[in-house]
Amino acid sequence: MLGLLALLVAGILAPLLQVLWAAVSDVDGFTLRHLGSFFRRPLFLESLVNTLASGLLAVLFGSLIGVPLAFLTVRYAFRAKTVLQTLGVLPLVIPPFVGAVAFQQILGRGGTVNLILHQTFGTTLPMMEGLTGVVLVQTLHYFPLIMLNTAAALAGLDPSLEEAARNLGSSGFRLFRRILLPLALPGYAAGALITFIRVIDDLGTPLMLNYTKLLAPQAYLRVTTVGLTDVDGYVICVILVILSIAALWGSKAALGLAEYATLQRTAEAEPRPLKGAAALGVWLISAALLGPALLPHAGILLLSLSKVWSLSLLPTVYTLGNYAEILFRSRSFIWNTLRYALLAAVIDVALGAAIAWLLLRGTVRGRGWLDAIATMPLAIPGVVLAVGYLRVFHGWDFPGLGQPLTATWLILVLAYAMRRLPYTVRGAYAALQQLPVALEEAAQNLGANRLRTFFRVTAPLMARGLLAGGLIAFITSAVELSTTILLVPRIELGPLSYGIYIYMQSAVGRGPGAALGVVAIVLVGCGTWLAHRLAARGAGSIFRL
Amino acid sequence: MSRKLSSEVTLEGVGKRYGDLWAVREVSLTIRPGEFFTLLGPSGCGKTTLLRLIAGFALPDAGGILLDGEPIDHVPPWKRDVGLVFQHYALWPHLSVYENVAFGLRERKVPRAQIAQKVAAVLSQVGLEGFERRRPSQLSGGQQQRVALARTLAVQPRLLLLDEPLSNLDAQLRAQMRIELARLQRDLAITTLYVTHDQAEALALSNRVAVMLEGAVVQQGTPEEVYWRPRNRFVAEFVGAANLFPVQVVELRETGVLVETGSGTRLPVPADPGRWRPGTRALLCLRPEALRLEEAAIGRGTGFLATVAGRVFEGDRHVYEVRLGEGAHLRVELPALGEGRIFRLGDRVRVELTAETAVLLPET
């Protein structure tokens, strides 16, 4: 328990507090001067406004797409349903910064669509410029989070609640507004919350699109160009944390209603068949959405197979050379990724199981703290954590390593493990909560002590949930860029996401970078599918908060 | 199977508190080796809590528990060797029937070959040969119950704790399992503490019964004692059906007391004259099957005059409801096969009672 707390404090709390302290202190001690000067710098203010705007707009547009789709897929039966449901997961398997490259290639200034527009109408649409591009990419990437969370809340409702309302004379839009909407709100709020937090936290997408007037890229730039002594970097980090926490609080109000959805449920609601014009409409919607959703996948695949693709509709010369490059010549990227992500996932599974057990079955004091610290990473942007690590672990030799922790790849594993810890803690917690205590007591009654009980009864029964959580930790770590980009000690120690970023910096690197992107998609896709099978719950349940 | 000597359990003033509520209070009792002892009480009276205290899943806030004279408060659950069959069985869903039953043996480091032997033996004891490979989810309720029992019996605990093991079964299966359980317990001669809220079960199975209410033991004794000599109104009504009506003690006699009903009828009742004094109000408890009905015209002597107000045929007996002059109602059960005649609604009858079966209870 003590060791566990120590690890969490070192990996989560200490870096966060260091960043906080650095932002509100100078040589004389506590001061609010730095925070004050943040609000006098036009560039920072603009970044703050842009960050808020990107988060809110992504949530807004994501809701406009996600909520209707959720209602459609849960409450109606129609042929295109599977298409729509698959659509709900597809965007999630492509890391947003990889998607950004593909969008750039197809929708960007010299991209396929604008070339066509230029040839036929003599004009272009600046779809990928500035904030527009960022919001476009993020909306299309994150709307499934809103859709899946809302759908899950709807599907979990007891149909008798709705039937009771109908029975009392409510119908149509009133029924929707007075009963369904409030009941589905907690699920929706959860989806909106993670979308918001992930969007403001996203460093890769703006960097790939070369748009830096956002808080995360600003913090990154301060740290990489000015250095670790620059106070402004820390101030930006603190602002980012405040935004995340504010979002968390804001959605808490709605999430407080979450008990509704978990009440006893008698039956699944029977989806109503959809026919005629309505069915046709749904087909059209599906088709219209499938295009943009699949665009990045197709784009990145094409790019990975192309030798030359510049200012032309499609690649002009095809090759497999890009794959040879990443699989044979620079294979360290893939190898590193597997190694780091696997290690982080294993750590998370072990910690998650232990923490969940302590929280639910343990009797020691300090469990409240354990819970609070272990879920904290949900609200800490990756950039902030990375900056904190640099501040805490930089410049002194870690005992037993002979060099600073930040000079080794271990720092990446630590970062991944800490950032994804909430997933396995939550997974393990849910699994353990559903496990009657009597099952464990029965084992003790027959002579198994606590440890043996844990290994023979508790752990096997939690295994599926734990593994599913571990897989999610693995795939999300494998495509992590926000902390990676700041913490990679040397290029040969960089994982796949870093490789993509580096390759994309040069024109000739775009092919191999895209090939790495395809590897990332395959990795995430397989992992998602497996986690699905393991979790054995409704579609997309693993992406829920 | 080789057999350990089974144990004696002693509870000395045991209490357990949850917040402000004493879920168990000042329970003192001794269960003798090989005895079948039943805790009988309504839902929420603390029966499960008491079992959990003995099994070591909760620690008493007052008093102590002794196993064969040794205090066990400091012994962790896994070292107590006290077998608990859980109310909802708690079979491990990830293990087969065989693995479930073998669990405790493996914990005790029994050699593999012996484990196989023992598991086979217990499974045949509970009539589940051939079910070894099944998962708990592939079993019926009754089969699950047997596996839970087998799992505990396999380790031959010093003491067997059964928490309402039959409450999840349907009536027929319950009756059948009741008989099997009694046989098993007799064969194994294992000290057994059985928990139930079903008085019929308690009376049928036990050597002794303790009746609990709100955490405390109200009365303990043999089933006959508890049934025929209830100590208070709660026990009388909870164990079997009881006709209760208010009386007043008028006279103390050598072996009993004379009471008078509201209508002036006087009855001699067996009671300890030392505990009563003339003028005290009390309740008279009459078991329905200890009453008989006569036609009003022929009856003589002690009984009350009454009118038949209802009759239900229950197969083995007729259950009558008769109305006394004062407006009070009595329940009378008469064997269906017998010489007596069947009365109709409205018939005037005389209720006869054998004074030995009447019990005088304190008014509250």
Ligand SMILES: Nc1ncnc2c1ncn2[C@@H]1O[C@H](COP(=O)(O)OP(=O)(O)OP(=O)(O)O)[C@@H](O)[C@H]1O
């Ligand atoms: N862990 C606990 N925390 C607080 N109160 C408890 C706890 N366990 C039991 N109680 C309370 O103690 C009392 C006795 O509960 P117990 O489970 O022993 O009843 P029981 O006699 O087994 O009932 P049943 O026949 O319904 O199983 C109840 O009022 C219950 O609410």
Ligand SMILES: [Mg+2]
């Ligand atoms: Mg109970």
